[in-house]
Amino acid sequence: MAxxxxxxxxxxxxxxxxxxxxxxxKVGVVPSADGxxxxxxxxxxxxxxxxxxxxLHPKHMENPEKGILRFTYxxxxxxxxxxxxxxxxxxxxxxxxxxxxALNEIVDLDAFPNSxxxxxxxxxxxxxxxxxxxxxxxxxxxxxxxxxxxxxxSAVAVGKMDRTLVADVxxxxxxxxxxxxxxxxxVCLTSRTKKIALLQLDGxxxxxxxxxxxxxxxxxxxxxxxxQMKALKEPGKExxx
Amino acid sequence: xxxxxxxxxxxxxxxxxGKRFDGRKLDQFRDFEVQLGISENAEGxxxxxxxxxxxxxxxxxxxxxPYPDGPNEGTLSVTLELGAxxxxxxxxxxxxxxxxxxxxxxxxxxxxxxxxDWEKLCIKSGEKVWQISLDIYAVxxxxxxxxxxxxxxxxxxxxxxxPVYNEKEGKVEHELTNTPxxxxxxxxxxxxxVHKVGDSFVLDPSLEEEEISDYRLGMxxxxxxxxxxxxxxxxxxxxxxxxxxxxxxxxxxxxxFKGLHKKVTExxxx
Numbered sequence: 001m002a003x004x005x006x007x008x009x010x011x012x013x014x015x016x017x018x019x020x021x022x023x024x025x026k027v028g029v030v031p032s033a034d035g036x037x038x039x040x041x042x043x044x045x046x047x048x049x050x051x052x053x054x055x056l057h058p059k060h061m062e063n064p065e066k067g068i069l070r071f072t073y074x075x076x077x078x079x080x081x082x083x084x085x086x087x088x089x090x091x092x093x094x095x096x097x098x099x100x101x102a103l104n105e106i107v108d109l110d111a112f113p114n115s116x117x118x119x120x121x122x123x124x125x126x127x128x129x130x131x132x133x134x135x136x137x138x139x140x141x142x143x144x145x146x147x148x149x150x151x152x153x154s155a156v157a158v159g160k161m162d163r164t165l166v167a168d169v170x171x172x173x174x175x176x177x178x179x180x181x182x183x184x185x186x187v188c189l190t191s192r193t194k195k196i197a198l199l200q201l202d203g204x205x206x207x208x209x210x211x212x213x214x215x216x217x218x219x220x221x222x223x224x225x226x227x228q229m230k231a232l233k234e235p236g237k238e239x240x241x
Numbered sequence: 242x243x244x245x246x247x248x249x250x251x252x253x254x255x256x257x258x259g260k261r262f263d264g265r266k267l268d269q270f271r272d273f274e275v276q277l278g279i280s281e282n283a284e285g286x287x288x289x290x291x292x293x294x295x296x297x298x299x300x301x302x303x304x305x306x307p308y309p310d311g312p313n314e315g316t317l318s319v320t321l322e323l324g325a326x327x328x329x330x331x332x333x334x335x336x337x338x339x340x341x342x343x344x345x346x347x348x349x350x351x352x353x354x355x356x357x358d359w360e361k362l363c364i365k366s367g368e369k370v371w372q373i374s375l376d377i378y379a380v381x382x383x384x385x386x387x388x389x390x391x392x393x394x395x396x397x398x399x400x401x402x403x404p405v406y407n408e409k410e411g412k413v414e415h416e417l418t419n420t421p422x423x424x425x426x427x428x429x430x431x432x433x434x435v436h437k438v439g440d441s442f443v444l445d446p447s448l449e450e451e452e453i454s455d456y457r458l459g460m461x462x463x464x465x466x467x468x469x470x471x472x473x474x475x476x477x478x479x480x481x482x483x484x485x486x487x488x489x490x491x492x493x494x495x496x497x498f499k500g501l502h503k504k505v506t507e508x509x510x511x
Contacts, residue, residue: 030381031293032328043281047380049326072325072333077376078283078299081415086320086376118333120326122378124297125280 007179008161012172013042020156020168020220025136025227027144028235035145037231039137042170043127048137050145052117053109067112071100073134075123095131102135102155102188102197108148117147128171129157132186135198140228144235153197154221154228155188158213160205165213167220180204187217191225194218249453253439256450263447268497270445273392275508277400284417285401289393291445293383298393300375300401300422304413307363307370315362315371319348321390327379342477347377347391347432349473350461351398354430361423364406373398373422384448387459391432392505398422399509430463430472431505433497435490437480442493455480458490462498469498 011017021042030036035050053067061068073096077084088096099121109117119142121134132155139153159169162179169184176182183203190197196214205213227241252262259267271292280286283299307314321344325333351357362371375397377390401422405414436446436454443450451457461473476482482490 030295030326032381032383033326047326051325051329054329070333074324076280076297076299076378077320077374078280078286078301081282083301083303083374083376086322086378118325120324120333122324122326122380124286124299125282 004163006161006163008164008166008176011166013170015166017164018167018216018219020223021170023224023227023241024238025140025231025241026236026238027140027231033141033145035141035143035147037137037140037144039133039140041129041133041168043125044129044133044170045123045125046130046133046137047122047124048134048141049120050117050138050141050147051120052145053112053115053147054118056114056116061116062114064113065110067109067115067117069100069104069107069109069117069119071096071103071119071121071138073099073121073131075126075130079123079126095134098198098200099131099135099138102153103138103142105195105197106150106153106190107142108150111148117142117145126171128169128174129186131155132157132188135188136224136228140232143232151193152191152225152228153188154191154224155186155198156217156220156224158185158187158217158220159183160185160203160209160213163209165209165216167216185213185217187214187221189218189221191221244449244452248449252449252453256438256441256443259441261443261447262449265445267441267443268493270501273504273508275396275511277396283397283401284404285397285399285422287393287396287400288380289389289396291385291389293381294385294389295380296377296386296390296393297380298375298377298390298397300373300397302401302404302413303372303374304364304369304406304411305372307367311359312367313363313370314359315357315373317348317352317357317373317375319344319351319375319377319394321347321377321379323379323382323386327386328382331379331382342475343387343390344377346387346459346473346475347394350391350430350432351394353472354428354461354463356424356426356428356430358423358425369411371403373401382448384446384451385434387434388432388445391461392508395429395431395505395509399424426510428463429506429509430461430470431501432459433462433494433501434459435493437486442489444493444497454478456482458482460494462494462502464502469495
């Protein structure tokens with residue numbers, strides 16, 4: 001394939017192309033919850049809480065075969081520069097749903113018919129990649145809550161800036177406009193079987209590039225998983241990486 | 242949540258002897274912990290913990306057309322979210338009436354204290370003024386969200402800075418100035434909620450005390466030359482305040498005011 005040179009030669013914050021932002025993770029931050037965690041990547045911070053398994057309302061959602069997992073995602077009004085109206089937006093509803101599907105891939109709720117596990121994610125401060133930060137926090141919160149899980153999940157947003165692939169996109173990169181512009185690819189991977197539990201993309205990408213993006217996500221997720229596991233071993237302690 | 246009668250009776254018996262389950266005196270607050278700047282995208286933000294109760298608060302500034310009855314005055318809007326994150330009993334969906342009430346009481350406490358110099362929020366008379374949006378989120382409920390949410394709101398306001406206003410284009414730039422909001426420190430009032438549990442009155446209620454109390458009386462309190470000045474009040478829940486109850490509450494308020502005012506002042510303006 002004839003490659004023209006990419007217009008994106010250096011990352012705005014000086015990171016290597018496959019380098020993640022500084023990570024901070026902490027498990028056990030909301031005492032009244034069954035599980036909770038904070039996951040921070042650069043300036044993007046997500047707070048996740050797990051409540052349940054518990055009785056499900058409304059009743060018509062009950063599944064007599066197994067429990068269900070329900071995911072709520074919200075950004076705090078002051079998490080971004082242009083204030084967001086408090087509550088769940090249409091964007092928030094969609095992100096909640098795709099995150100719910102991702103986590104349903106790994107939880108095993110067969111022992112909890114008619115019950116619900118509620119996962120609630122709030123974003124106090126955003127600098128792109130909030131849904132993947134939310135998933136990383138949620139996975140830790142689920143594990144702390146003792147919800148049966150087949151494996152863990154980790155997530156990262158891979159970006160394509162013109163022709164250059166980068167891991168863990170920040171807001172400035174998300175707004176890159178030269179050449180082919182910015183393509184955002186949030187990916188959530190399961191830790192053991194390496195299945196793709198969440199995949200979204202907006203922008204433009206070739207098949208070889210997509211393959212490369214997924215392998216970049218795999219590497220990134222392996223590193224994130226390490227930090228998640230460390231944080232789970234020492235609840236209450238902030239783990240950096 | 243509903244508590245077994247036995248446990249309820251034990252809490253009340255304890256309180257009758259001036260004791261609480263967590264070892265505090267009836268008028269004693271848990272420890273506060275304040276963290277500033279929880280969002281770099283807010284004009285001012287903080288998290289406040291009181292014991293295990295925690296809230297986040299943030300201020301965003303925007304420009305709007307002033308109300309006809311105050312052409313030179315800026316405005317304030319306060320919201321509060323009691324979401325499923327904070328408590329097993331809080332719902333995922335629509336705002337609870339408790340959240341609406343709490344936001345309105347906090348709004349009045351700030352507004353009526355006169356701490357905000359509204360006219361200094363005027364950009365162009367009759368055309369454009371600053372609007373302060375103060376949004377508060379409950380993160381963990383372990384009792385007394387009322388006082389904690391109000392305090393977090395005050396702290397976020399006290400540390401907020403104006404964004405840059407581009408006069409030519411009439412819009413707010415994505416950048417902060419060093420100018421704090423026009424607040425009159427000396428007018429600050431803070432929220433104090435008294436709960437009647439059994440025959441006694443407690444400050445900074447735990448979750449259990451809150452649940453079994455007959456009623457609560459929330460007050461916004463300011464300092465008027467060493468005297469207490471009440472700038473907002475709200476009785477909550479169904480119980481009625483007898484004449485002697487009112488005497489006891491007001492005495493408790495007078496006795497606690499000085500120490501609390503000092504503590505709150507330190508936390509807000511530090």
